[in-house]
Amino acid sequence: MERVEHTFKVFDNFIEITPKNGVKDNSVYEIRIKKVKALNKNKTIDDLRIKTTTRLTPSYCSLEAVHSLVDSYDIPDEKTLYYIREASLFAEYVKKESYTDDNVPFEVFQYVKHKAAYDSLMKFYVERSAEGGTKGTLGDISFENSSTFPAIKDLLDVLKTEVDKWVEHMRGNGFEGRVAPASAVRGARSTPGSPYGLRKVGRYVPGHPYGTTFSGMGFSRDVGRS
Structure with missing residues (x-):
């Protein structure tokens, strides 16, 4: 000291x-x-x-934000602040970027809030279970009588789901519905500078809304998205 x-x-x-x-x-x-x-x-x-x-840095969410999730439990502020800092450091590791207080991305804020709440509540849960002499298992942690705090277990499950979701958002995989693959004419070759970037066979029809129509030489085929 x-x-x-x-x-x-x-x-x-x-x-x-x-x-x-x-x-x-x-x-x-x-x-x-x-x-x-x-x-x-x-x-x-x-x-x-x-x-x-004092304020731990980096801290990409407030103490009050974490309290909004776990304020029913008597968790010391200094422990919560520590977990906020740890979650913020991990967010920087994933995003490869640091932020000021006024430009924290939404997904980073949500991850840090839920991760700090999860870690704080997990610590509280294990300590209380140890004091009561109960047994149980949660993830990789074992202790006694898990039925003693069923409400905490349910909340921990919810928080863990949120943590996993926002990690994926930080990695850029959070939103569903990626672009479907486009169909193409098998064996078509690209010719730089030609219309649509494709080699002309016979003739092409300009202005087609979904691609290029080939005709001539006994065949015709549309190229477009499916």
Whole structure:
């Protein structure tokens, strides 16, 4: 643990503490206050310790966004912030790009939100199961009595489905309905500079809405999309 040089100011009922080099991201600050007495000497602070976690970067979704999915469970914010950062780093790895707060793509935001919620809830689930002495299996993790938290299991399944979906979106495979393959005349050869880029056989008919019509030499055939 690194000791941080700081200044402090006391006014009214407040103590204002200011680090000399500013507040850094990706840090946990612990504030310790000892032997503070009120003016009337009726109240004292003998040993107060406060921990606060600063913004972890990269963070491609907010703490509130993750809370919207798992706010029914008592998950510490510092753990959720850590999982947001881990999911954001993975998103950068997949997309091969980093973002500022005001230009995070929708699919990245959705992936980070659901992945951080899933990891946070999974950690909470395993810890609570271990404390209760129950047994069960979820993915590669084994513990006891999985029926103890059935609602959590259902939510974890939903979150996992969303995580997998948004990973595919980040990779560019999220939308269904790719272009169907086009049909072509077997054995036709390309002639650069000729109309439609195809070698003329007999004559071609310009203006055909779906391709080129060949005629002459005893055959005719349309080339188009099917």
